[in-house]
Amino acid sequence: MASVEIMNAVKAYGDQQVLHSINIHVEDGEFVVLVGPSGCGKSTLLRMIAGLEDITDGEILIDGKVVNTKHPKDRDIAMVFQSYALYPHMTVEENMAFSLKMQKRDKEEQKQKVAESARILDLTKLLDRYPRQLSGGQRQRVAMGRAIVRDPKVFLFDEPLSNLDAKLRVQMRTEIRSLHQKLKTTVVYVTHDQVEAMTMADKIVVMHDGYIEQIGSPLNLYDQPANLFVAGFMGSPSMNLIKGRMDRSDPHQFVTQNGKVIRLPCPVDIDPGRELVIGIRPEHFEVSDEGTEFEVEVIEPTGSEIQVILNLGGEKATAAFRDRLPLEPGDKVRLGMSENGLHFFDSQSGNRLSPDLYMKEVSPEH
């Protein structure tokens, strides 16, 4: 068990810089998820922690010691690969015992540790099989077994669930999480799936194009996305982001690019005319006579809720309702929104505008 510290880490291939001065602090025993679209550099960063990629600049510390030039075998970390990377010519037992064998632990100890890990992961009956004789889910388990056998300082996971079908993925998500609660080992986990990130992480690091966009707890990221990228990336269906500006005369009104007016639940004090993006999560829409009129385009019932694709003068938006509203495509519907479901972003920088800018009481005569 150990902390992982990444300080001003840079990765470049020749002239091309793929990671820009990354700073992350992973507490001892923390479950940290690196999430972002493919090509954002999250896997590269994970491989730098593992020692499989060199660090161009900056430092990586495991358990307080700089490991920049250490061979992967000397870092005392275990990794679960996306492909599982099980040794095809070894049985499950040999796969799991391999690292202990390389450490020259004695046979009895190897056997006992493998048996214990196998019991935790429900692999006891499979110990004599070869990887090719296992299902995808079982292979995934063996890959984890191989990692936990050696009781490493840190677990690294590189998209471990992406080769599983949807149902198994949800199940394994829970299992990995409960395994972590049992073992309390530090975890750095890479995924492109924001649902995985939300459900598993103590702390999420959102990455994009080699930069960190935001670090925070899952709910923190969801409720207060720091910028447009995080706002759009976290949550499914994703947040509606509508470009426009505040009306010059009425602080209740937001004017979209197409000149349509959206009625806000409270007056807002931002320079009228300033280019803005407002963000509303689909579930924060509510039917209200005082709201803005949208046209219903498509209805998508998911069972637990209905999702409605809306049109406002060419601008598309998605709303999600728990109630089974009697809507038909082509209907007009008036929708309002709750105050705390409303986000403002600067359209130039994409950064979040902080709440005290706009939640101000407005005098009646204004």
Next chain:
Amino acid sequence: MVRWQRGLWWFLLPSFGLLTVVLLWPLGYALYLSFFDYYLGSSDRTFIGLGNYVELFTEARLWQSFWTTIIIAFGSVGLQFVVGFALALGIYKLKFSARLFTMLLFLPHIVTPVVAALFIKWILVSNFGLLDATLLGLDITPPDWLGDPIWAKISVILADAWIFTPLIMMVLYAALQTLDQSLIGAAQIDGANAWQILRHIIIPALIPAIIFTVSVRLMDAFRFFDTIYVLTGGGPGTATETITMYTYQLGFRMLDIGKASALGVITLVVVAIILLTINKVLTRIYRRGD
């Protein structure tokens, strides 16, 4: 190289070390010797610069052996390619016993080349060879297959083709098996006939395999030695004397090491030029689409 894998450079050491000693150094030594007037066994070795090269280029025998090599190499590779491709297509189209045919047709290629050349020789040899004996039995007077300058060339080409056609067949057959069947299906739906399918779908898909086999075979053909040595020994006269054969005569019969080395170097350059040209031409055809 990633830090943790730097140890891999050591893995290259045994092989590349040995190659330096047994390949690069001797080749360099041969280049060095090509600038000397030097007979093996004699004690004096005189530096004569490009003397050996000048001598070689001004004598008719080099040019003759060069053209003989070109004729035999292109003749036999051409023949091998046409027959090999036809056989590959035939086996590919055949819906049963393809495995049996590949095995039987491949046999001549497995046989030790010297032995294979002897097999051919026993067919072609005067009077008692299978061919002569049969023709004589029918009261036909056969030509001297190995003794007539023109027939000797043809015999050598046929012998080389007998040994190497199976190789081309096998490579092209394997390449055909990787062909995307849905392409052919789609072409058939579009109303293409067998020839159009061959011309526009099968051949373009095989171009990489064709470039590979033709290049490899041509470079083999330029160092063509075993078959000629056994069949004709370069004769009659110098009718089937290829560059390699001539080099052998110079170096190991006349022990004129300097001149033989120079000829070897010339061969290397010629082979390189021809291969580069062929590669370029074929690659250009390939890039153009079909």
Next chain:
Amino acid sequence: MSMIVTTEKALSKRGQGARKTAPGSSALLNRGQVLLFAALCIFTLFNLIPLLWAVLTSLKHPADAFTIPPTLVFEPTLEYHKEVWLDHNFVQYLSNSLIVSAGTVIISVPIGSLAAYALSRIPRQRSGPILSALFTIRMFPHILLAIPFFVMGSFLNLIDSYVLLILALIAINQPFTIWLMHGFFSDIPRDLDEAAALDGCNSWQSFRTVILPLARPGMTVAALFSLLLSYNEFLFALVLTGVDTKTLPVAIASFGGEDISSLSLAAAGAIGIMLPIVIIMLLLQRHLVRGLTMGAVKG
């Protein structure tokens, strides 16, 4: 839209066509197959005549071997097979051939595999030029290497020794072995190297315990080709060996090339040389084809 229509048309056309011509086309197909089969049979038989003729000759007494027209009816004898091996030193030549082949395979394949593994893990921009260089080296004329080997061998008094011939065969075999093995190692996922590194292996341990066991089929192919090359090689064997180390191809070339009167004996020798290699190759045919086609099919 228009694309959908054409596809539909094409499909319906094909449907009609298939219905209309179904019986005829399948008969045509069968006739085509039969013709093709017959043509291949004839060609194959014709193609095997030289081999079959040599087998027959090796079983003939001289009286039967030199008839005009040639005879297919004779009393077969194995006498010459026995004679060529026992009375003409072919057992000695076979042992020379085996020593040289074994020496070449045992040295060339392991060191070639090591190099090939490293090349398959080194970044492409570094390994690419090395691999092209190896491919280019393959095309040098062997005679150009035979000359310095002969000269140096004479100086060092190594002519007619196994060592010199084995070194020469490694030199011509090594680039091909590396190239072949590189293909096999490239097919083994790098994840396995990385998993092994994290499990505590250095490069040698990863190679030894994880990669090598997986590359065994590839090693078989490489060993097979090295064996084929060294067993069949003629030029170097001709100039570098002498009375003591003469290999089978050199022996049969001098034996069968000159004296036509001992035809049956020479044929028996030739068949004897051919048989072991043919049997091995037929047994390992799968590997052979894989090796032959690897370069071509991968492009």
